[in-house]
Amino acid sequence: MESEANNILEEVTQGDYKYGFVTDIETEYAPVGLSEDTIRYISTKKNEPGFMLEFRLKAYRHWLTMVQPKWAHLNIDPINFQEIIFYAAPKKKKELTSIDEVDPELLATFNKLGISLDEQKKLAGVAGVAVDAVIDSVSVKTTFSETLSKHGIIFCSFSEAVQNHPELVKQYMGSVVPYTDNYFAALNSAVFSDGSFCFIPKGVRCPMELSTYFRINAANTGQFERTLIVAEEGAYVSYMEGCTAPQRDENQLHAAIVEIIAMKDAEVKYSTVQNWYPGDKNGLGGIYNFVTKRGICKGNNSKISWTQVETGSSITWKYPSCILLGDHSVGEFYSVAVTNNYQQADTGTKMMHLGKNTRSTIISKGISAGKSNNSYRGLVRISKNAINSRNYSQCDSLLLGAKCGAHTWPYIQVDNKSSIVEHEATTSKISEDQLFYCQQRGISAESAIGLIVNGYAKEVLKQLPMEFAMEAQKLLSISLEGSVG
Amino acid sequence: MLLQIKNLHAGIHGKEILRGVNLDVDKGEIHAIMGPNGTGKSTLASVIAGREVFDVTAGEILYKGKDLKKLSIEDRAREGIFLGFQYPVEIPGVSITNFMRTAVNEVRKFKGLDPLPGGEFLRLMEEKKRLVEITSNLTNRSVNEGFSGGEKKKNEIFQMAMLEPMLAILDETDSGLDIDALRIVANGVNKLRRPDNAFVVITHYQRLLDYIVPDFVHVLFEGRIVKSGGKELALELEEKGYDWIKKEQK
Numbered sequence: 001m002e003s004e005a006n007n008i009l010e011e012v013t014q015g016d017y018k019y020g021f022v023t024d025i026e027t028e029y030a031p032v033g034l035s036e037d038t039i040r041y042i043s044t045k046k047n048e049p050g051f052m053l054e055f056r057l058k059a060y061r062h063w064l065t066m067v068q069p070k071w072a073h074l075n076i077d078p079i080n081f082q083e084i085i086f087y088a089a090p091k092k093k094k095e096l097t098s099i100d101e102v103d104p105e106l107l108a109t110f111n112k113l114g115i116s117l118d119e120q121k122k123l124a125g126v127a128g129v130a131v132d133a134v135i136d137s138v139s140v141k142t143t144f145s146e147t148l149s150k151h152g153i154i155f156c157s158f159s160e161a162v163q164n165h166p167e168l169v170k171q172y173m174g175s176v177v178p179y180t181d182n183y184f185a186a187l188n189s190a191v192f193s194d195g196s197f198c199f200i201p202k203g204v205r206c207p208m209e210l211s212t213y214f215r216i217n218a219a220n221t222g223q224f225e226r227t228l229i230v231a232e233e234g235a236y237v238s239y240m241e242g243c244t245a246p247q248r249d250e251n252q253l254h255a256a257i258v259e260i261i262a263m264k265d266a267e268v269k270y271s272t273v274q275n276w277y278p279g280d281k282n283g284l285g286g287i288y289n290f291v292t293k294r295g296i297c298k299g300n301n302s303k304i305s306w307t308q309v310e311t312g313s314s315i316t317w318k319y320p321s322c323i324l325l326g327d328h329s330v331g332e333f334y335s336v337a338v339t340n341n342y343q344q345a346d347t348g349t350k351m352m353h354l355g356k357n358t359r360s361t362i363i364s365k366g367i368s369a370g371k372s373n374n375s376y377r378g379l380v381r382i383s384k385n386a387i388n389s390r391n392y393s394q395c396d397s398l399l400l401g402a403k404c405g406a407h408t409w410p411y412i413q414v415d416n417k418s419s420i421v422e423h424e425a426t427t428s429k430i431s432e433d434q435l436f437y438c439q440q441r442g443i444s445a446e447s448a449i450g451l452i453v454n455g456y457a458k459e460v461l462k463q464l465p466m467e468f469a470m471e472a473q474k475l476l477s478i479s480l481e482g483s484v485g
Numbered sequence: 486m487l488l489q490i491k492n493l494h495a496g497i498h499g500k501e502i503l504r505g506v507n508l509d510v511d512k513g514e515i516h517a518i519m520g521p522n523g524t525g526k527s528t529l530a531s532v533i534a535g536r537e538v539f540d541v542t543a544g545e546i547l548y549k550g551k552d553l554k555k556l557s558i559e560d561r562a563r564e565g566i567f568l569g570f571q572y573p574v575e576i577p578g579v580s581i582t583n584f585m586r587t588a589v590n591e592v593r594k595f596k597g598l599d600p601l602p603g604g605e606f607l608r609l610m611e612e613k614k615r616l617v618e619i620t621s622n623l624t625n626r627s628v629n630e631g632f633s634g635g636e637k638k639k640n641e642i643f644q645m646a647m648l649e650p651m652l653a654i655l656d657e658t659d660s661g662l663d664i665d666a667l668r669i670v671a672n673g674v675n676k677l678r679r680p681d682n683a684f685v686v687i688t689h690y691q692r693l694l695d696y697i698v699p700d701f702v703h704v705l706f707e708g709r710i711v712k713s714g715g716k717e718l719a720l721e722l723e724e725k726g727y728d729w730i731k732k733e734q735k
Binding site: 431432433434436437438439440441442443444445447451452454455456457458459 | 534536537538557558559562563567568570573574576577578579583584585587588591592595627644648
């Protein structure tokens, strides 16, 4: 029985990565390797104002003094930064005069990925989703920018924001994740090439979902993007992020930064479905996803909510966090992290309670299969002044098969007596009883696992916007079909 | 003949539990299998359903003339074999609606039918819920999670109603039920009875058979059917207990 289950596991977990194709586009590259020249090259390419170059160089010089952290429960092959190309941009063909100045080849690529960059295609009655499409180092198209601007909302690529709203960029960039924060944040601050910028003015509820779709296409290239979201007093926005990459034998580095600022009474929901190429069944290739995501609830009654479904990447190292500065502010973290084959994930969150009566919720669901390792690492810190604060954490691990690992490292620090911190954790396996029950009703073992895993992850999946929820459910089933032992 | 069990030997981890079971079940019939604890009643049900922890060491099970050995658990189910569990398992986060929709559509796919459209599925569900006297919110809850004993068993009968099996095996469906729940469960079975399907009701006590009247009663003892008869056999067992059978066997 055991061996039969393992057979099913092997058979199905080798399911193909759907997004592994490469688009043949003419690409312009920075010279390989990293030096101050590389940074000047990027800054010049982007025609950046002086303060940007200065920021980058400071970050680079700081990065040179740092060493790659080793505390995560990850085995990372050494990264040779001199072999990475830090900037790759699809060459613009001649200027097109039609509605889209986007290379049709690129449009086709995003269509193939299921991302529509055509504003006309929006469904009747559906609010629609505004997309910023980033390929390799540059944003190629942001949809609905004009519609949104009628509400005073700025939604554009980071590069455009640097050109058109330098004062906002200057004010907020690095204010939540300073370039000194960590090794990969410093690297990103030095070489980041694009990303999304989003500004919701006072009192505005963003009328549609905003999203950024990241695609790595070029080989031997790192992707370093930066996203900055500012919600002014009373503003609301729901933001989604998706990503894929071609199937390659080499590892590729993706080191991003996301910063969120929520003012008084503002709310930001940030959802991620991360589906970077995970490497093959023997652990060859795949993306190193080393990301720093952090939001600050600056004003009273503000709220930041992170939801992530992590199925891809060969190595994931990320801890979307909240600094709860405003009184009565709320931080949430909902996560499903799936690892299969040789994937490794060390992911979790930090909730820093600084304001009074602040609340945070952490729901983390780890699913490990194959020979993978899946770790939850979280910090809940309640400072002396954060009186009457509350945290509830729930960390569940589901093991599929006998060769995978699940680990939980919760750190809790409470510096006052009026706050309450709760932590619950469970580890379980899909039982033979559950499978037999499903199969006896005519459900195949594969569908049964999909059903059980989706049920297990439901608390997190229901936090996703509708547009994402279906995709995430399918993705979970595909990532794990048949993986039982 | 719908089900033919011939000299069935089966066990678990090298320990023999069934030692030569013979049983014929035809369409339109209700069979009751009774017997003391630990004589192999649940094992027999699990083996028919194809549970892999049990090894069939000798004999055969023919279902509609086909050797069941060649069919996977899910294919047996799709061919119309239903097992009502003694201890239905919990599946957190999966609503009964979602669970049943998956099951019904996989069975339909097996039969070459398109999935049932959402509206039709919901209508079917409402109809079957009434049959088992299920209140409306039960189907929105996760499968068996936090259910009372009675709710779990009603849910089993509800699923049976949804899947309309040819052969339904109810494994001690009466255990842990109060008299009202017992009546509801039994009513469900009676309403689902048709000339072209059959029921095998495994029970410890005679009381269920006051509500579901069997055509045949069998006594399973030490892995064999040692006595068969009509419904009066159940009454005799109720009166005399199983000691009488045990003595007879020695």
